[in-house]
Amino acid sequence: MSAAMRKIADVVLDDPSAPLELSITELADRAGTSPATVTRFCRQLGYPGYVQFRVGVATDSGRGDDSDAEGWRIEMGRTLDPDDSPDDVLRALLNAHVRSLRATADVLDLDAVTQVALRIAAADHLDIYGTGGSFAMADEMRTRLYRIGVNAHSWGDVHAGLASASIQGPQTTAIGISNSGRTRETIDMLARAQRSGAFTVAITSFPSSPLAQLADLSLLASVPEQYLHPADLSAKHSQLFVLDVLYLIVAQQDYSGAAAKIAASADAVAARRRPD
Known part of the structure; x- marks a missing residue:
């Protein structure tokens, strides 16, 4: 690292909680550097x-902290407090989810997305893997693609x-x-x-994660500031957006x-809907 990054x-090494308490500008001031240098530090x-x-x-x-206050801060984020009103919670959540979508749109590589889309459209078979909440996203994608004729399958087991x-x-x-890109399964x-010869794609928040490094192409689904635990719905919204x-x-x-195909499948289930 450069002297400024060091x-x-x-x-951060002296006070690991500093990034949780300080804005990017405040951290830069404490280190005697600039916000741009902090950004480069994060990217490195x-x-x-x-x-x-x-x-x-x-x-x-x-x-590792067992205190109630610290546990809340880590799991729920410092923007939300146990005594916040429902209106405060709603506004914080809305802000977090909007930020996640905007951040994802800013970093999404459309050339890579197009390359992946062309591969899917031409594929004889598509597998989509995920566990937990990510499997819900995988299964949703499988349903959509299957309805337009893609031989898609989703696997969580x-x-x-x-x-x-x-x-x-x-x-x-x-x-x-995988949001973290570290889910072993x-x-x-x-x-x-x-290894079987498939063209592989990762959808994750971390370009340096094992999943992203493994795949032939990776698409970034960014997560917001720590309003909630990183596995919250704002991360799923980013994945769903991608x-x-x-x-x-x-x-x-x-x-x-x-x-x-969409019209045919809609007609097939139309009779299952109750009239107004």
Whole structure:
């Protein structure tokens, strides 16, 4: 690191909670550097920016404190307080979710998204892997793509996912979804698909994570400032935003065919709806 970056590192090592308490400008002032240098420091460590760096610090350093106040701060974020009114909670949540979508839009590589969409549209078989909340996103994407004619499958159980990954090939695509990019099951499934010859894609918040480093291409779904635990719904909204963009570009590749399939499937279930 440069001398200026080492000053920031010294501050963080001396006081690991500093990024949780200080804005980017305040941290720069304490280290005697500039906010731009803090941003470069975060990127050198593999984070897209200061927001993601703060989330990483909170995740790595905060869980060992047993105090109620500190536990709340780490799990729920310093912007929310146990005594906040419902209106305060609503506004903080709205702000967090909007920030996550804007941050994702700012860092999303549309050239990479388009390349992935073309691979999906041409694939003989698509696997989408994820666990926990990320599996919900994987299954949602599988449902959407299947309705427009993509041979898509979603896997949350590692045994079933590994079995499917083992029969992939050069004409297939596999996507792994993990906010942290460190979920072992998702990494293992995507790695097996890659060894089988599939084109692999990671959707994660951390470009330096094992999942992102493994994949042929990675798409960033950014998370907001630490309003809530990093696994909260704002992270899922970011993932869903990336998946929405990807889905629509896939549908554009055969718009008339996709529209016809959506209409046919809608007609098939129309009788299951109650009248007004």
